[in-house]
Structures are given as structure tokens and as C-alpha cells.
Amino acid sequence: MSGAVIQVRDLRNRFGPQVVHEHLDLDVIEGEILGLVGGSGSGKSVLLRSIIGLHRPDAGEVRLWQQDLLTLPAAQRSALERRMGVLFQSGALFSSLTVLENIALPLIEHAGLSRARASELADIKLALAGLPALAGQRYPSSLSGGMIKRAALARALALDPQILLLDEPTAGLDPVSAAAFDRLLLTLRDALGLTVVLVTHDLDTLYACCDRVAVLGQRRVQAAGTLAEVVATQDPWIRDYFHGPRGRAAQQAARGNKE
Ligand SMILES: Nc1ncnc2c1ncn2[C@@H]1O[C@H](COP(=O)(O)OP(=O)(O)OP(=O)(O)O)[C@@H](O)[C@H]1O
Numbered sequence: 001m002s003g004a005v006i007q008v009r010d011l012r013n014r015f016g017p018q019v020v021h022e023h024l025d026l027d028v029i030e031g032e033i034l035g036l037v038g039g040s041g042s043g044k045s046v047l048l049r050s051i052i053g054l055h056r057p058d059a060g061e062v063r064l065w066q067q068d069l070l071t072l073p074a075a076q077r078s079a080l081e082r083r084m085g086v087l088f089q090s091g092a093l094f095s096s097l098t099v100l101e102n103i104a105l106p107l108i109e110h111a112g113l114s115r116a117r118a119s120e121l122a123d124i125k126l127a128l129a130g131l132p133a134l135a136g137q138r139y140p141s142s143l144s145g146g147m148i149k150r151a152a153l154a155r156a157l158a159l160d161p162q163i164l165l166l167d168e169p170t171a172g173l174d175p176v177s178a179a180a181f182d183r184l185l186l187t188l189r190d191a192l193g194l195t196v197v198l199v200t201h202d203l204d205t206l207y208a209c210c211d212r213v214a215v216l217g218q219r220r221v222q223a224a225g226t227l228a229e230v231v232a233t234q235d236p237w238i239r240d241y242f243h244g245p246r247g248r249a250a251q252q253a254a255r256g257n258k259e
Pocket residue numbers: 015020038039040041042043044045046047
């Protein structure tokens with residue numbers, strides 16, 4: 001697919017006897033927000049980990065900007081990996097560091113900045129993620145769920161990534177905070193020209209944010225395309241997912257927002 005910044009080809013992942021992915025292909029196009037959906041255990045997180053190089057697949061290719069991540073020498077590989085920012089499911093902030101220190105850490109460790117310069121930049125990332133400056137002085141345990149997600153987003157943006165990978169960013173948020181996070185993501189994508197891969201179970205997020213959707217099932221990507229294309233698929237799981245009561249409600253809410 002032209003304009004693809006991530007190309008996954010013939011991916012195979014297994015844990016012991018359990019085959020999670022087989023012959024899985026996926027393209028992510030520059031500048032898009034791609035929603036990755038699928039039942040629990042269908043392998044969405046393992047796919048994200050394979051893309052960012054945290055999990056070595058058993059077979060297949062992961063190409064980032066046309067380069068095969070798995071065959072690159074270590075230095076080039078880590079340079080590529082640094083062009084991706086990741087927000088893990090749990091937020092994964094260090095509890096013994098303040099929010100600002102959490103954001104500054106990759107700038108000190110990977111970009112070699114001084115502590116003072118890293119703190120200045122971390123302040124900017126904090127603001128980008130929609131957090132007040134005072135939140136930077138707090139420890140993660142004292143933040144609300146929505147603030148933790150934003151702090152983790154600020155850290156994911158620390159090294160100015162071109163690709164952002166988010167694992168269930170709105171899980172556990174109340175609907176108002178989740179909708180605000182969706183809007184923030186759209187704003188950031190437009191302002192920073194990001195490409196975003198978003199694992200989600202949140203149908204509202206899919207309708208609000210995603211340009212395209214890829215559905216994982218039976219070890220591969222079963223359907224990928226615009227929401228309209230995927231929703232029209234005849235596959236029984238996809239039909240149940242998008243045409244069930246929650247799917248219909250999200251569709252109606254999205255229509256209401258656009259009117
Ligand atoms: N490190 C691991 N060791 C063994 N099995 C694993 C490991 N990581 C993932 N799995 C298994 O791989 C399968 C896919 O897991 P994954 O977390 O990718 O699913 P998921 O689609 O993200 O699920 P959910 O929507 O519930 O988060 C699961 O059956 C899981 O138990």
C-alpha cells in the first residue's frame with residue numbers, strides 16, 4: 001500500500017503451543033489514525049509489541065519506513081525505535097518519580113540532554129498533553145486516571161516521535177474524560193503530523209478518531225478499511241461487534257456530533 005510507514009508481512013507469533021498470529025499482514029499509512037480492534041486475547045498487544053521491537057516474532061517481517069526492523073544492526077534499530085512513542089495499557093509510569101521526571105527521563109537517557117534542558121522540554125510535553133504545569137510536580141499515585149493517561153502520553157511524546165502507538169488509552173476513563181482524550185489525540189495528530197495506531201475496545205473512540213480500522217481475529221487481520229467498509233463486512237464477529245447495541249449507540253453518537 002503506498003504511503004505505508006508500517007508494513008507487517010506474514011507475521012507469526014506463538015507462545016508454546018499457542019499460535020497467536022499466523023500469516024498476519026497489516027499496513028499503516030502515514031498520517032492516519034488506525035484503530036486496532038479484536039476480541040480479548042486476539043493478539044492486539046502482541047502485535048503492538050512486535051511493531052515496536054519489544055517482541056521478536058517467530059516469522060515474518062515488520063518494516064518501518066521500508067526498513068526491516070528485525071535485520072537491522074542494533075544502533076540503526078534503536079534509532080528507528082526512537083521514532084515511535086508508546087503508551088502502554090497501564091500507563092507504566094515510574095511511581096517513585098514525579099510526572100515531570102517521568103517525562104524528562106527518556107530525554108536524559110536517549111537524547112543525552114542535561115537535567116535542566118530535559119525539564120524544560122518535559123514542561124512543554126506536559127502542556128501538549130493538556131496537563132497544568134503543577135501536575136508535573138506530583139507523583140503518579142496522586143493523579144486521576146485521566147491525568148495518568150495524559151502524563152503517559154506526554155512521556156510517549158518526549159522524543160518527538162513520528163508514530164504513536166497507544167494500547168487502550170481510554171480504558172477505565174469516564175465518558176467525558178475519554179471523549180476529551182479522543183479530541184486531544186485528533187488535535188495532536190493534526191498539529192504534529194503523527195501516525196497513530198490505537199488498540200481500543202472503545203467504540204466511541206473508533207467513531208470519533210479513526211480514519212481506518214483493522215480487525216484482528218483467527219490469528220490475522222480479517223478486515224481493514226474505513227469504518228464504513230469494515231462495518232459492511234459480513235463476518236459474524238464483525239457484524240456483532242459493530243451492529244450490537246453498543247455499536248449502534250456509538251454510531252448514532254458520532255452522527256450527532258457531526259450534525
Ligand atoms: N509473554 C507471553 N507469554 C505467554 N503468552 C502470552 C504472552 N503475551 C501474550 N500471550 C498470550 O497471547 C494471546 C494474545 O495476547 P494479547 O495481550 O496480545 O491479547 P489482546 O488482544 O491484546 O487482549 P485484550 O484485549 O484482552 O488486552 C493471549 O492468549 C495471551 O495470553
